[in-house]
Amino acid sequence: MSINPTAGMAANLFHENMRDGDRRVAILAAALDIFMRYGFNRTTMDDIAVAAGISRPALYRDFRNKADIYKALAAELLDRAAAAAEQVLSDNGPLRERLRRALDVGILDHLTAISQSPHGAEILEQKRELTDDVIAGWRQRIAKALAKSLAAEAKTKEIDLRARGFSPDSLADALLDGLDGAKSRSADPARWRSAAARQIDLVMLALR
Numbered sequence: 749m750s751i752n753p754t755a756g757m758a759a760n761l762f763h764e765n766m767r768d769g770d771r772r773v774a775i776l777a778a779a780l781d782i783f784m785r786y787g788f789n790r791t792t793m794d795d796i797a798v799a800a801g802i803s804r805p806a807l808y809r810d811f812r813n814k815a816d817i818y819k820a821l822a823a824e825l826l827d828r829a830a831a832a833a834e835q836v837l838s839d840n841g842p843l844r845e846r847l848r849r850a851l852d853v854g855i856l857d858h859l860t861a862i863s864q865s866p867h868g869a870e871i872l873e874q875k876r877e878l879t880d881d882v883i884a885g886w887r888q889r890i891a892k893a894l895a896k897s898l899a900a901e902a903k904t905k906e907i908d909l910r911a912r913g914f915s916p917d918s919l920a921d922a923l924l925d926g927l928d929g930a931k932s933r934s935a936d937p938a939r940w941r942s943a944a945a946r947q948i949d950l951v952m953l954a955l956r
Contacts, residue, residue, distance in 0.1 A: 772810055774800045776824055779817045787867030788818060788874045815878055822879040826886035829854050833890050837897045844952055846897060851927065851944045854890045860937040869935070887924065894920035901955055914954050923947045 778799035782791050793814055797807040811817045833854025837846050862868050875883070899916035902909050909915055930943030 771800075771802065771806065772820075774802070775807060775810060775817065776821050779814075779821055780825075783818070783821075783871055784862070784865040784867070787870045788814070789870065818874060819878055819882065822875055823882045825858055826879075826882055829858055830886050830889040830893075834893045837893045843897060843901045843955070844948060847894070847923070847948045847951070848945065850890070850894065850897075851923075851948075852941075855927065856937065856940055856944065859931070859940070863935060863937060891917070891920045891924055894923060898951070898955070905955060907955055909954065912954060919951050919954055923951050926950075 775796065778801075779791075779796045782795050782799050786795070791814060793804060793807060796814065796817060797804045800807065811820070833850040836849045836853055839846065859872070862871050865871065895916035898909075898919050901907075902916065909919070926947035927940065927944050930940050934940070
């Protein structure tokens with residue numbers, strides 16, 4: 749999305765008369781673009797209103813401030829990511845590949861896109877500060893979907909995970925915890941993906 753600082757009255761009226769949901773989508777799309785370009789701290793509510801093609805009063809009808817916008821944007825992106833991971837894991841195919849794809853679409857793809865933007869570190873720092881509850885819900889959804897797939901695989905292979913000292917939940921948590929550790933140690937997305945592959949290898953050993 750490009751920023752149009754000369755958006756005319758007709759465009760503003762068009763957006764302001766959209767259904768609330770449509771205007772909200774336009775605001776979040778514009779905010780994502782602006783945050784990625786200029787970072788959270790430099791972005792103003794005016795910047796977002798201009799990019800969305802609406803007036804400041806229209807923007808404030810939906811959001812009190814840019815922190816509210818950021819939280820809503822994070823919730824939307826993480827909801828989509830979790831849904832994509834759930835879909836991948838519910839599909840057919842080898843478990844290893846489904847695990848890899850689930851971590852990609854559920855976690856790594858959007859983190860990579862943000863981290864490689866000019867203000868990626870700042871944006872991710874705000875994510876940790878402003879959206880702890882959203883992140884917790886997102887992680888819980890992905891962990892639950894991973895555990896469900898791991899349990900199904902164990903059942904198909906007639907493997908008693910409990911006898912081996914594991915459970916589907918503990919394996920799912922180990923997979924996500926290992927990836928969290930890799931992200932905390934490095935800002936390189938290539939290393940995150942290598943770490944994800946290693947964690948998947950370890951999980952698959954428990955299912956042999």
